[in-house]
Each structure stands twice: as structure tokens, then as C-alpha cells.
Amino acid sequence: MSIEQIFVLALLFVVFLSFVKEYYPPEVIALGATAALVATSIIDVREFLSVFSSGAPITIAMMFILSASLERTGVLSLLGEGLKKYAKGSxxxxxxxxxxxxxxxxAFMNNTPVVILMTPIVISVASSVGVSPSRLLIPLSFSAIFGGTLTLVGTSTNILVSGIAVQSGLPEISMFEMTLPGLIFAAVGMVYMFFAGRYLLPDRTSLANLLSEGSKKKFMARVLVPSHSKYLDKKLHELPFNTPHSRILDVIRGEVSLRGKLDTLQLQSGDRIVIKTDTSEILGMKEDGGVEFADKSSQDIELVTSEQTITMEASVGPQSHLRGKTLDELNLRRQYGxxxxxIHRNDKNLSDKMNNVRLQFADTLLxxxxxxGIERLVKEGSVINLSTPSERPIRRSKxxxxxxxxxSVMVLAAFNVMNIAGLALIGAVIVMLTRCIDPEEAFDVIDWRILFLIFGMLGISIGMTNTGAAKLIVESIISSIGTASPLVILAIVYILTSLLTEMISNNAVAVLLGPIVISLAIQLGYDPRPFIIAVMFAASASFATPIGYQTNTFVYNAGGYKFKDFIKVGLPLNVIFAGLAVIVIPLFFPF
Structure with a gap:
């Protein structure tokens, strides 16, 4: 084993460990590994630049725009309206x-926005039929995953695997090539969820329910501590209006928020206290005289420095500008009030250290x-309203x-009129020119993190090929499996892909294992098609953890789930799909 091979394999181990430990975002880890390969001349700059000519990332980017146009024109909202109409309490x-x-x-648009858009609708419908949203959100995510396996454009993983096949000299995967086996997987998955999975679904309480302060109307008041106040040098827990029915949100000294020091803070002259409480408490504070309002002469609650507020549960979206920033950096108080x-993440309440938490996709915020202010935050796309479906102008005429x-894109691709990348590009331009979606919004909906993750992983794949590390892995696998039948090898490929997908990004797994599996099949004398299809299905069908697939991650926090809930409901489905893959895939893709 050469030094270069040792370096690449060690780098691969570091990448995998970093994915699992989440030291940095996965796209940064993948690009960092590729940068290391370029710096050590294992791959040269020209080879790295070749990854940007790959058709798969371009297709994925254009499909984001096409999917968003369906959302913007109200096509997806029809599903939500139908769901509400026909629910009828059952x-x-x-x-x-x-x-x-x-x-x-x-099946026809990226499954992540489907789940994001339907989540508030499902939460609303859940209450109308008398069940917790957690009884419906896992089925929502799983069904979107089922649909993603039905066509080439259902999920970015399918498009990516097709691109890997082409790079390896194989025919590209056509639009509906996986549809028939995908329908079998989907049908079995639906049957499982109705006859077994639904009994395993938990009853969980969402963050808003857990922290609800009751139905009594609340107001947020800003009061001043004057120089003659009897509360000077007092701590907040000593204040008579700091009761279980009130909540001190902040103390502002000058222009500085002291929210992170509320437990030990002693009040000074000029401090402004921000408190959420009800009308009677505000009137009592005015009579007490220890604090001042802006208009001391007014007895009308609507004229004091207070405003009616709402409490809303929201989630950080995939394109949100909040991602990667702390609350101190965002200063939402100043911008939006x-x-x-x-903050709820991965079954944990992070409220004790909120100001230092860097927000991530799918974090749930109260x-x-x-x-x-809240409406502006939602309209800007910074958060997704989980309490009620967000209202936005729908261009139904488009x-x-x-x-x-x-x-047209799907049909023309199915008949091989043009490569899917070209068709997706033309389609994306059409929906922008016709204003189905504004160009500014179109480019915002592209998840650039996924694209750069793919670019980084393609660079790692080139490094493994150049050094022979990929060949070394294949030879090691061949020596260990000996004369195993192709069905056994197919099962191993599916299970390995499934296990890795539950721990790291599904797209990263597809790029990593795709070339290895193709080389393995060729060296064993088998058609690579069934094995690459197994990678495609296994990398898409992730059910046993909330971190393997974006739709699972989103509903994980929105539904207030625990990690074990996904294991309980999803692990049996993973096992069923693995057994099904060994039976179904060879029927449609012979060895």
C-alpha cells in the first residue's frame, strides 16, 4: 500500500468521522477534504475543476427551481386543501x-419542500381529528421518501446516482426506469405503516405546547427603572411582578441586551425591563410606581408602551439566513421586536444556552x-411557520x-430527446421567464449546500481513483466475500449503503459508494445496473434515524420526537426494504 493510498484512506476515515460527529457542516468537510487532495497534488486543479462540469449538480439545481415553481403556483397547496376537505374527523x-x-x-418534485410545505397543514389537521401531530409527521416524511424513489427527479440522490453511472461509462438512468420496483417498495411501505407502523407512532407534545403560558391574552411591555425606583440593586427574582404568570424576557441597559445575565443581574437606574404578562399585571405595575411607562398619565392599557404579541412555533428552513448564526449575531429583538x-433540537431543549447556539436547519424555535414582526420574519423565508400554514400570494393562473x-421535462427525458440536465435547464428558464416564480426567489430556493457537498465528494472520488484506493477497497471486498452469489453481494451493498445513510448525508454515501460498487460488479463479471440501483434505493430510503434524510430531520424537531421514535418505527421498515430489494431489484435488473 502506497503512501498516497494510506493518506486517501485516512482522509476518508476523517471525513466519515467528521460527518458523524458534525464538527463542521458536511459540505465544508467534503470541500476541505478535496482541498487537502489538491494541496498534496493527489488531484490537480484541472481534475478538480472537472467536477463542475458534471451534469448531476446542474440538474439538481434546476429541479429545485422547477419544484419551487409548482409550489409558488399553488399546485402543492391543492393537496393541503384536499386533505382538510376530506379529513372528516377520521x-x-x-x-x-x-x-x-x-x-x-x-415523485414529481423534490420531496423536501413537499414535507416542509405540508407540515403546518398536517399539524392543523391533526388537531381537527383529535390526535397529536407526532402521529402524522413521521408518516408524512416516510411517504415523501417513498415518492422520491418513483422517478429520476423525485430526489437529488437519484439524479446524482445517474450522473455517477454516466461518469463510469454506463448508460444514464432514465426517468421512469426505477418506477415499477419503486411502486412495489412504496406499496409495501404504505401497507406496513397502516397495519403495523401506525401502532408504533408516539404521542409527543410539541415545543409550543410544552411551553405554553395558557390561553389568557398576553402583552409584551417595556418599562423603565427610574432613578428613584425602589427596585434599584434588586435581582429579578425579588421583583413582585416576576410571577409564574409573567415572564421577564430581557433587560436592556443602554443599547445592550443583558438577557444572558438575567439570573445574577442587579437593576440599575435607566434599565428597561421587557416583560410578557397580562393586562391586570400591567395595570398593577403602573399603580406600584416602581417602574415607569412611556405615558404615565394614561390609564388605557392600549396607550402604554405595550403591544399585543403572539407565541408561534417555527422551524429554521433550508435556505434561511439564520443558519449558522447565534441569537446575539442575529439581534432579532432590534430588527423585528x-x-x-x-430552541429545540434533536429532542433537547437548548433554552439554557440559547445566545451561544448556532442555529441549524430544522431547529424549532418558540x-x-x-x-x-413575526409576519415579516416568515415572509422573508427566515423561518417556516409550524403553527399555521403561511399565507403568501399564489400565482394560480400560472x-x-x-x-x-x-x-414536458419528464416525458422528453423519458424518450431520450435530450439529456435531463439540458431539459431541466430549459424548463427552469421557462418558469422564470413566464413568472411562475421570480428569478430572485428561484435562485434563493437552490440548496447550494447540497451542490457543494456533491462537488466535494466528487473530488474525493477522483482522489480515490487516482491513487488506486478505490481499487484496493474493491479487491479487499472481493477477497472477503469469496464466491458469494450475486444476491448476497446485492444484499451487502444495500445494507451497507442503508447503514451509512442513517449516519451521514445520503448524497455523500451515493457519491462515495457508487463508483466502488460499479467497479466491484465489473470485476466480478456482473452487470453493474442492479448494484447501482440498490445504492440508489438504499441511499434514498432512510427511515431508522432522523439524521439520514432531510425530511426526517425536519419533522423530527417539528413533531417533538425522540431519537428512539425513528428507530422504533423506521428500523423494521429498513429491514423489510432490505429483504425486498434482494427479491425485487433482480426481477427488473438481471445480473
Whole structure:
């Protein structure tokens, strides 16, 4: 084994460990590894630049735009409206309609926005049928995953695997090549969820329910500590109006928020206290005289320095500008008048150290503030409203254009009229020119993190090929499996891909294992097609953890789930799909 091979394999181990430990975002880790390969001349700059000519990332970017055009023109909202209309108080009816609708939608557009858009609708419908949202959000995510396996454009992983096949000298995977086996997987998955999975679904309480302060109308008041106040040098817990029915959100001294020091803070002259409480408490504070309002002469609660506020549960979206920043850096109080009362991530409440937490995709936030401030935050796309479906202008008159464009791209790709990358590019330009979606919004919806993760992993793949590390891995596998039948090898490929996908990014796993699996099949004298299809299905069908797939990550926090909930419901489904893969894939893709 050469020094270069040792270096690449060690680097691969570091990348994998970093993915699992989440030291940095996965796209940064992948690009960092590629940078190391370029710095050591294992791959030269020209080779690295070749990854940007790959058709798969371009196709994925354009499909983000096409999917967003379907959302913007109200095509997806029709599913939500139908779900509400036909729910009629039946949990099973809601579950079936929701899963079937999400599956169909996810076959024709990226499944992550399907789940993001349907989550507040599902939460709303859940209350109407008398069940916890946690009884419906895992089925929503799983059904979107089922749908993503039905067509080439259902998930970015499918497009990526097709690109890997082409790079390896194989024919590209066509639009509906995986549809028939995908329908079998989806049908079995639906049957499992209805006859077994639904009994394993937990009843969880969301963050907003856990921290609810009751139904009594609350106000947020800003009061001044004057120089003659009897509360000077007092700690907050000593204040008579700091009761279980009130909540001190902040103390502002000058222009500095002292929120992180509320436990030990002693009040000084000129401090402004921000408190959330009810009308009677505010009137009592005015009579007490220890603090001052802006208008001391007024007895009308609407004229004092207070405003009606709402408490809303929201999630950090995939394109949110909040990602990677702390609350101190964002200063939502100054920009929007909003306070973050709690942060929920991975079954943990991070409220004790909120100001230092760097927000991540799918973090659930409990926001409190004026209606207009929260509405601005939602409209800007910074957060996704989980309490109610967000209202936004829908261009329904453009819906036929968006539908015809998407269908045309899929049909023309199925008949090999043009490469899917070219068709997706043309389709994306059409929906922008016809204003199905504004160009500014179109480029915002592209998840650049996924694209740069792919570029980084493609660079690692080149490094493994150049040094012979990929060949070394293949030879090691061949020597260990000996004369195993192709069915056994297929099972190993599927299970290995599935296990890795539960721990790290599904796209990273596809790029990493795709070339290795193709080389393995060729050296053993088998058609690589069934094995690369197994990688595609296993990398998409991630059910046993909330971190293996974006839709699972999103509903994980939105539904207030625990990690074990996904293991309990999803692990049996992973096992069923692994057994099904060994039976179904060879029927459609012989060895």
C-alpha cells in the first residue's frame, strides 16, 4: 500500500468521522477534504475543476427551481386543501390521504419542500381529528421518501446516482426506469405503516405546547427603572411582578441586551425591563410606581408602551439566513421586536444556552413578539411557520405553465430527446421567464449546500481513483466475500449503503459508494445496473434515524420526537426494504 493510498484512506476515515460527529457542516468537510487532495497534488486543479462540469449538480439545481415553481403556483397547496376537505374527523382517512398525496407530489418534485410545505397543514389537521401531530409527521416524511424513489427527479440522490453511472461509462438512468420496483417498495411501505407502523407512532407534545403560558391574552411591555425606583440593586427574582404568570424576557441597559445575565443581574437606574404578562399585571405595575411607562398619565392599557404579541412555533428552513448564526449575531429583538423563548433540537431543549447556539436547519424555535414582526420574519423565508400554514400570494393562473413544463421535462427525458440536465435547464428558464416564480426567489430556493457537498465528494472520488484506493477497497471486498452469489453481494451493498445513510448525508454515501460498487460488479463479471440501483434505493430510503434524510430531520424537531421514535418505527421498515430489494431489484435488473 502506497503512501498516497494510506493518506486517501485516512482522509476518508476523517471525513466519515467528521460527518458523524458534525464538527463542521458536511459540505465544508467534503470541500476541505478535496482541498487537502489538491494541496498534496493527489488531484490537480484541472481534475478538480472537472467536477463542475458534471451534469448531476446542474440538474439538481434546476429541479429545485422547477419544484419551487409548482409550489409558488399553488399546485402543492391543492393537496393541503384536499386533505382538510376530506379529513372528516377520521385519523385513518387523514393518514391515507396525506401519505398518498405526499407520495405522488414527491415523485414529481423534490420531496423536501413537499414535507416542509405540508407540515403546518398536517399539524392543523391533526388537531381537527383529535390526535397529536407526532402521529402524522413521521408518516408524512416516510411517504415523501417513498415518492422520491418513483422517478429520476423525485430526489437529488437519484439524479446524482445517474450522473455517477454516466461518469463510469454506463448508460444514464432514465426517468421512469426505477418506477415499477419503486411502486412495489412504496406499496409495501404504505401497507406496513397502516397495519403495523401506525401502532408504533408516539404521542409527543410539541415545543409550543410544552411551553405554553395558557390561553389568557398576553402583552409584551417595556418599562423603565427610574432613578428613584425602589427596585434599584434588586435581582429579578425579588421583583413582585416576576410571577409564574409573567415572564421577564430581557433587560436592556443602554443599547445592550443583558438577557444572558438575567439570573445574577442587579437593576440599575435607566434599565428597561421587557416583560410578557397580562393586562391586570400591567395595570398593577403602573399603580406600584416602581417602574415607569412611556405615558404615565394614561390609564388605557392600549396607550402604554405595550403591544399585543403572539407565541408561534417555527422551524429554521433550508435556505434561511439564520443558519449558522447565534441569537446575539442575529439581534432579532432590534430588527423585528421578536424574542426567541426556546430552541429545540434533536429532542433537547437548548433554552439554557440559547445566545451561544448556532442555529441549524430544522431547529424549532418558540418565538414571541408582535404580529407584524413575526409576519415579516416568515415572509422573508427566515423561518417556516409550524403553527399555521403561511399565507403568501399564489400565482394560480400560472399553474398550467408550471405543470406543463414539469411534465414536458419528464416525458422528453423519458424518450431520450435530450439529456435531463439540458431539459431541466430549459424548463427552469421557462418558469422564470413566464413568472411562475421570480428569478430572485428561484435562485434563493437552490440548496447550494447540497451542490457543494456533491462537488466535494466528487473530488474525493477522483482522489480515490487516482491513487488506486478505490481499487484496493474493491479487491479487499472481493477477497472477503469469496464466491458469494450475486444476491448476497446485492444484499451487502444495500445494507451497507442503508447503514451509512442513517449516519451521514445520503448524497455523500451515493457519491462515495457508487463508483466502488460499479467497479466491484465489473470485476466480478456482473452487470453493474442492479448494484447501482440498490445504492440508489438504499441511499434514498432512510427511515431508522432522523439524521439520514432531510425530511426526517425536519419533522423530527417539528413533531417533538425522540431519537428512539425513528428507530422504533423506521428500523423494521429498513429491514423489510432490505429483504425486498434482494427479491425485487433482480426481477427488473438481471445480473
Amino acid at each position: 385519523f385513518l382517512r387523514v393518514m391515507f390521504l396525506m401519505m398518498f398525496g405526499a407520495m405522488i407530489a414527491s 421578536i424574542y426567541v423563548m426556546a 418565538l414571541d413578539g408582535p404580529i407584524d 399553474a398550467p405553465i408550471a405543470i406543463i413544463t414539469m411534465v
